[in-house]
Amino acid sequence: MLDRQQRYGFELREEFERSTGSTWPLNIGQVYTTLDRLERDGLVSDMGTDEAGHRYYAITDSGRQEARNWFATPVAPSAPPRNELAIKLALALGTPGVDVAAVVQTQRLATIQTMQGYVRARREADRENNAADLSWRLVLESLIYSAEAELKWLDHCEAKMPSMAKQSSVASAGAAAPKVKPARMEASS
Template sequence: MSIRHSLLALLQDQPRYGYQLRVEFEDRTGSTWPLNIGQVYTTLDRLERDGLVSNDGGDGEGHVVYSITDAGRAEVQGWFATPVERSNPPRNELAIKLALAVTLPGVDVAAIIQAQRAASMRALQDYTKSRRDTAANQRAADTAWLLVLDSLIFQTEAEIRWLDLCEARMVQLAQASGTRSQARKPSNGVTAEEAAPRTAENRR
C-alpha cells in the first residue's frame, strides 16, 4: 500500500494537517487499512524533503498544515495513470504459513486449512452484509467504501477457492504417498482439478 501517494492524493484535494489526513484516508477506505499517526507524519516529512509537499505553518491551533506542490501533483497524476505492478506481489501470510506447514513434520495441515476456511467464510459474510447495508447510500464516500468492499469480497472468495485447492492437493499427496487409508475426501467435496484456477484455455 502506497501511503506516500495516498497522502499526496488527499492533499491534492485540499491542504490538511496530519490527523486530518489519517481520518480522511480511513473514512474513504472504511478503516480497512488503519494508519499510524506517526507513520503519517514521517511520510509527510519525506514528502516535504522531496519537494512534493510544502509546510504552510500552523493553523493557530497547534496543527502544521501541508499543501501539495506542482511536483507533488505530477507525482499523483503519474500514480493514477500507472497500473499497479504485479512483479512483486505483497507478502501473503497465509500462503507462507501453509507452505511451511506442508514441509515440516508433525503439522496438521488439514486442521489449518479448515480453521482458515471457517474464518474466511465468516469474513465473507461480514463483508457481504456491510456491502448490502452500504449499497443503499449514494454518497461519494459510500461509493469508495463499496469499491473496497467489492475488492475484499473477491479476494476472500478467491482465498476460499484456493483453500479448497490446498485441501484437495493434500488428499492427492497422501494418495500418491501410498497412504490411501489415511487419505480422506476434501470436506467440501472439491477435487484439485475443480478447485484449480481456470486459465484462458479451459475457460472456453
C-alpha cells in the same frame, strides 16, 4: 487528498481511514514523517499553523504531477507478497501429526465468516448509497474478491490433498530409512 484542499496531518489520516473504512489504519507519526519527506522533496508546501497549532500542508505543482504519474502507473509488486496461509499449509504437509484437512477447514470457516462481515458492510454502504462512500465500497469489494479467491484456493488445496498425502508419505518413508552405503566388494586373492 491535498489536491482537494490544504490539510494537516490528523485530517489526512482521518480522510484516508474514512476512504478505506479503516481497513489499513495509519500511525499519525507515519503521516507526519511522510509529510516531512514530501516537503523535503518539493511535493508539498508547509502553509504554516493555525491558532490551534495545526500545521497545514498544500500540494505543489510537482506534487500534483507526481500524483498523476502514480495514478497512471499500474501497481506491480516487485516480489510475491508473503502469504502466511500458504506458508502454513506448505509446512503442515510435511509436519507429522498435523491434520492438514482440519487446517484447511478451520481457515475456510474463518474466511467465510470474514467475507460475510464484508458483505454485510457492503450492504449497509449500498443502502446509504452515498457517493462519498464509493471508495469504501470499492475497498470492501476488493476484500470480498480476495476472500472468494482464498476460498477457491482452499478448495483447490483440498482437492490436491489426497495425492499430496501419498507423495508426502512416500517421501517421508524414504527420508526415514537410514542411508546405508553399499559394501564394497573386495577381490580376494
